[in-house]
Amino acid sequence: MSKSGKAKTSFQLKTPKGTKDWDGTDVSLRDQIFSTITEVFKRHGAITIDTPVFELKEILSGKYGEDSKLIYDLADQGGELCSLRYDLTVPFARYLAMNSIQSIKRYHIAKVYRRDQPAMSKGRLREFYQCDYDIAGVYDPMVPDAEVLRLTTEIFEALGWERRYTIKINHRKILDGIFEVCGVPEDKLRMISSAVDKLDKLPWEEVKKEMTEEKGLAPEVADEIGKYVKLKGGQDILTQLKNDSTLYSNEHLKNGVDSMQLLFDYLQVFGVMDSISFDLSLARGLDYYTGVIYEVITEESGAGGVGSIAAGGRYDELVGMFSGKSQIPCVGISFGLERIFSVIKARLNSGSAKSVQPKHVDxxxxxxxxxxxxxxxxxxxxxxxxxxxxxxxxxxxxxxxxxxxxxxxxxxxxxxxxxxxxxxxxxxxxxxxxxxxxxxxxxxxxxxxxxxxxxxxxxxxxxxxxxxxxxxxxxxxxx
Amino acid sequence: MSKSGKAKTSFQLKTPKGTKDWDGTDVSLRDQIFSTITEVFKRHGAITIDTPVFELKEILSGKYGEDSKLIYDLADQGGELCSLRYDLTVPFARYLAMNSIQSIKRYHIAKVYRRDQPAMSKGRLREFYQCDYDIAGVYDPMVPDAEVLRLTTEIFEALGWERRYTIKINHRKILDGIFEVCGVPEDKLRMISSAVDKLDKLPWEEVKKEMTEEKGLAPEVADEIGKYVKLKGGQDILTQLKNDSTLYSNEHLKNGVDSMQLLFDYLQVFGVMDSISFDLSLARGLDYYTGVIYEVITEESGAGGVGSIAAGGRYDELVGMFSGKSQIPCVGISFGLERIFSVIKARLNSGSAKSVQPKHVDxxxxxxxxxxxxxxxxxxxxxxxxxxxxxxxxxxxxxxxxxxxxxxxxxxxxxxxxxxxxxxxxxxxxxxxxxxxxxxxxxxxxxxxxxxxxxxxxxxxxxxxxxxxxxxxxxxxxx
Known part of the structure; x- marks a missing residue:
């Protein structure tokens, strides 16, 4: 519009919005994190696969709920319609179905793409790395789930985080049971679930307002829900739910609670209960979770911070969406590289150590x-x-x-x-x-x-x- | 069209055309090749950078000549127009210009994207890995160029290829000089150059036909060119060009020949002349080369084979296309992972060694x-x-x-x-x-x-x- 353009070229010399170049000491730190994570993945017997950066558009359709609007499409230049992958989980499920694989432990570290509003310093980008570990196969209940959580603690141990993180954990069936007992109509289940998920960022009063005013839930039903979803703790919360005869007589809730008890027993054996917070407000946005769900937070995760640094859960029905004949249950976790990176970098900068330029040659x-x-x-x-x-x-x-x-x-x-x-x-x-x-x-x-x-x-x-x-x-x- | 559709899903369960999943022992072999190449890159003091998988569309515009039609565009979903990277060289030049970097040795191993006709078994895909090593900066002539070629021999040594590869080498100024002396009109230079480049796949008669019938070159000019571009050898060819007083009086040719002599001297010191074939028919398609150009071939490269397995050259004017103020001369090479992979895999399969499933755990x-x-x-x-x-x-x-x-x-x-x-x-x-x-x-x-x-x-x-x-x-x- 103005004549004062400074650029020599007719366009701005930059990377696309929400993307960045990795260079200098950042690359060294990034690679250090990658190799730490990979070592733990391999310690647990995982092999890696690598899928294309784009998939047929139909593969991604109907998997992400309302987040689907954030998917990047390739232009229609003739031939197949494709989209950039939104996560590594759906391509993994596509791979399992396509190759009729009955069981595998796989890890995959790669970039994924979301047309979200970026906040670079908090590690929220449009192109970012996920580090995924998943176990697919029919096994006895909660054994692989426990191993995924054990692996999570090993990764943060290996990164030197010691006690500076918490694994928030919940179970979709427990949430469903609570909502049923409290009287949430079936067609409002997901809506109320996503409102509850905001309790880590908003006070109860605002969440209640969203439930009642925006989503039309009766205030007394909301209050009833509030009694439960504010609960946080460990084995004590599980015992409390078991002793609540109204709740425990609900089939979904009983299922969820019994599963969770089994998981806690295994986590005890694995020595990871210290890092666990059973949090009834955890709901997770993605539709495809069917059982246990979890999210890892750290001191820097709070309001305005980096958010969760890893998340996952059990998804037993996703593979079946691609292949009616084989339903392969899966459980896994995804670590957000950029968020972990920004936490470590901030800690390094505030700490005594200076990050020196690594020597290039000897x-x-x-x-x-x-x-x-x-x-x-x-x-x-x-x-x-x-x-x-x-x-x-x-x-x-x-x-x-x-x-x-x-x-x-x-x-x-x-x-x-x-x-x-x-x-x-x-x-x-x-x-x-x-x-x-x-x-x-x-x-x-x-x-x-x-x-x-x-x-x-x-x-x-x-x-x-x-x-x-x-x-x-x-x-x-x-x- | 028919009612006999077998698929449970309404679409085919596959990866997009020209793309593949990497899994099983292929991943182990691929990673083995990556680490071999990376080790040599680092031995020569390179650090790595990582650029986004897509760039602003304008960054890629006007860099690839007629190959630009093979660029993948992202759909216009509002906001910036972007394209998937076509190689790693143009993003590298953009990075140098954007950050005003005066000198760097960098390597980058990543996927690039071309809407080409795929031939999967020959390692020609639409999504494929390039392993690039480039030296940017103002230095004394031919010293970095010699190091890039030395590094190339180290990589094939490290892969165990010994003498089973050849580095074809030529110089853009020598070609330009020959064309000028033979009387090729200036506006036909690039066209004739690309015809000459086909001499590795077509007999001279057909190349001549393309020059004369398709491209309107006078037959006697074509014959004159033919005398030179069929030359192949080493120091002997250089001596022959120097002794040809008509040729050597052309300024471009003299420049090119003198540069090449200096390069050969350095290559002698580095002990790599044994792998070099000075080939006057080598022209390379990309517009941005300005000096020495090279291409690595192997026994399996011939007609119907995998083609060249690595290629590169000097490009002194690319960075300046992004930033008028700084003109950073560069030289580099790009190794094609899939082609190297398919050669090694075929050799392994025909050899005595069986590629065993690597053990996952101890x-x-x-x-x-x-x-x-x-x-x-x-x-x-x-x-x-x-x-x-x-x-x-x-x-x-x-x-x-x-x-x-x-x-x-x-x-x-x-x-x-x-x-x-x-x-x-x-x-x-x-x-x-x-x-x-x-x-x-x-x-x-x-x-x-x-x-x-x-x-x-x-x-x-x-x-x-x-x-x-x-x-x-x-x-x-x-x-």
């Missing part, structure tokens, strides 16, 4: 000389090639005649320098120098070694280096 | 007992949890009372079993059994160990296991 090959200095480029190349042949990470300046200070600057953060000079080379030697040593250190100026001993010397020195990895730092901060 | 925890057998589920859970705590991969049956044969079947391929029985547990012991030992082996029935020694015993036994990884097998087959 050795920087340099040269120096007097006024007849040729730059020794072929010699530097030959030494670098020898290091590469030995699998050692090495760099050298791409300048023919680099100045020594330039080379030292480029080598910042690199543990070792190999310095070539005409006199030393003539004597069959090179100088190996540990970089960044303090003044006065005995080896400040490095040591001369024979050319043929370079690889052996560097390998031996690399082994003695202190672990300065991000992993070591994360351990030190106890995020 | 230990399977079992139980057995007589007629009062409870299943010992909590006990199995407790042992599994202890193994997990020690970072050991372990599984157990999710059945309350599993039969012993079922458990052994589930443990197939797992190296160790831990077997719980009432009598042994009462004595504070469990049986550890190496699975799959032959009849008569001294330890066929396993050994009894104290419950508190389980982790130590398993750890010690795992260390002595033979390496049965795919990597070890790949090494053995020398694919």
């Amino acid at each position: 050795v920087y090959v340099m040269a120096f000389g007097g006024k007849d200095f040729t730059g020794l480029l072929p010699e530097r190349m030959r030494v670098a090639a020898e290091l590469w042949d030995a699998g050692i990470k090495a760099e050298f300046s791409y300048k023919k005649k680099p100045r020594l200070p330039q080379q030292f600057k480029a080598a910042e953060g690199v543990p070792f320098g190999i310095i070539l000079g005409d006199d030393e080379l003539a004597a069959g030697k090179v100088r190996i120098k540990q970089l960044g040593l303090p003044e006065g250190h005995a080896e400040k100026d490095g040591v001369l070694v024979n050319k043929e001993d370079i690889v052996a010397e560097i390998k031996q020195r690399l082994e003695t280096l202190e672990d300065k990895s991000l992993a070591a730092q994360l351990g030190a901060v106890k995020v | 230990v399977y925890v079992m139980a057995f007992g007589g007629k009062d057998f409870t299943g010992l589920l909590p006990e199995r859970m407790r042992v599994a949890a202890e193994l997990w705590d020690a970072g050991i991969k372990a599984e157990f049956s999710y059945k309350k009372k599993p039969r012993l044969p079922q458990q052994f079947k589930a443990a197939e391929g797992v190296p160790f079993g831990i077997i719980l029985g009432d009598d042994e547990l009462a004595a504070g012991k469990v049986r550890i059994k190496q699975l799959g030992l032959p009849e008569g082996h001294a330890e066929k029935d396993g050994v009894l160990v104290n419950k508190e020694d389980i982790v130590a015993e398993i750890k010690q036994r795992l260390e002595t296991l033979e390496d049965k990884s795919l990597a070890a097998q790949l090494g053995a087959v020398k694919v």
Whole structure:
């Protein structure tokens, strides 16, 4: 509209709304989180599969309720109509049905896509990573469910979070039972359920208002619900529900409570009850859950915070939606990488540890000389090639005649320098120098070694280096 | 149209055309290739960045010539217009311009998207992985270019391909010079260049026909071109071009030849000339190349085969298309994962090595007992949890009372079993059994160990296991 456009190009140079480039130390931290999560996934016997980033549009239809409006469609350019995946669960169910797989433990770490309102600093993006672990197959009740929750605690242990997270847990059948006993009409069940789910963000009075004024529930029914859904705790809440004869005579509720008791017994064996909060207000939005549901929160999850950092539950009927013949029960969990990342990053920033740029290579090959200095480029190349042949990470300046200070600057953060000079080379030697040593250190100026001993010397020195990895730092901060 | 539809669902249960799920041993082999390539990328000092799977549509516009019709667009659902990335090079250039980065070595392994005609068995898909390595920055001529080619040989060495590949190499300025000297009109340059590029698939007669009949080049000009573009070799071809005074007096050609001589000198130092074929018919389709260009082929690349398995070159003007102020010269290469994968897989299948299902876990925890057998589920859970705590991969049956044969079947391929029985547990012991030992082996029935020694015993036994990884097998087959 105005003539004052500053851009050289006719469009803004940016990534699409709600997306980002990953670079620098963020990538290192991200990969550290990925490998921590993957290690635990594999410890529990999972193998990975990888599905396409888009699916046939019909595969995603009718799976996400009113969130379906957030699905990204591909343009119709002739041929099949496709959409970007909205989560990893529906593609997993499609894969199971398509290949008639009866049982599998699989993990999948990949990006998913939602046309939501982004809030980048809180880890809410339109393109974001989910890390999913699911167990499919017909098994005895609650055994795989218990393992998924045990795995969840192992992941946060491995990330160094100790007690700084809570697994909120509930059961769809318990909720259904409560709603039935309280007198919620069947056609209002899902609506009331989603209102109840907001109790972690809104006070009861507002939730009640939504139930009665917006959704037309009788106020006395809402009050009755309120008595129950405000309950939070552990085994005590379960006992309370069992002792409430009106509630416990409801078949759904009895089913749910008995299942939950079995799950708690197993969680006790697995040593994870300490992290569990049985929370009757937890409802979860997605339609496809049929049994236990859970959500992991942390100190930073509250109002205005990152929200839940992992969530999941049992979905026994999703695979059957793709294949009438085989109904494969499933249970799983999805970890939100960006949210976990933003919590850890904030903790690192407020903590004592500085996240240093990880070193790119182990050795920087340099040269120096007097006024007849040729730059020794072929010699530097030959030494670098020898290091590469030995699998050692090495760099050298791409300048023919680099100045020594330039080379030292480029080598910042690199543990070792190999310095070539005409006199030393003539004597069959090179100088190996540990970089960044303090003044006065005995080896400040490095040591001369024979050319043929370079690889052996560097390998031996690399082994003695202190672990300065991000992993070591994360351990030190106890995020 | 007919009434005989077999599908339960109203649509076919499949992945979109030209896409696939990765699963089973294919994933293990793929990940093996990824880690081999990544290790070499890092050895050369590269860091990784990760860009969104889609870019603003304008970012991709005008970068791919007539291949632009193969770009996938996202549907216009309000907001920005976006397209799926077509390669990793243009997003990299966008990233450099957007962040005003002056120099970087980066690698990026990710999926790209092309609405091409798929040929799945040849590794030609619509969604496929590229593994890119690029060096951006102003350096002395041909030094980074030489390193990219050196890295290429290291990758195929690391994959065990030894001499079974060739790097075809040429220079855009040499081609331009030849075309100028032969008398190709300026407006036909790109057209004739793309005709020449087909010489690896078509005989000269057909390429000449395309030049003359389709593209209106004078037959004597075509013949003149033919004299040169059929040349293949190494240093000898370069010498031949230098000695051709008509050619060498052309400024473009002289520039190209001198650059190539410098590159060959460096490649000699790096010890990679053995893998190089200087091929004057190599032209590469993409518009953005400005200097040296290359393409890696292998025995399986020929007509009807997988085509080139890696390709790249120098592109000094792409970043400037995004940002008038900064012109960052770049050189790089892109490895096609699916093509490399299909070559290796075919070699593995025809070779002696069988690709075995990799073991998922290290230990399977079992139980057995007589007629009062409870299943010992909590006990199995407790042992599994202890193994997990020690970072050991372990599984157990999710059945309350599993039969012993079922458990052994589930443990197939797992190296160790831990077997719980009432009598042994009462004595504070469990049986550890190496699975799959032959009849008569001294330890066929396993050994009894104290419950508190389980982790130590398993750890010690795992260390002595033979390496049965795919990597070890790949090494053995020398694919």
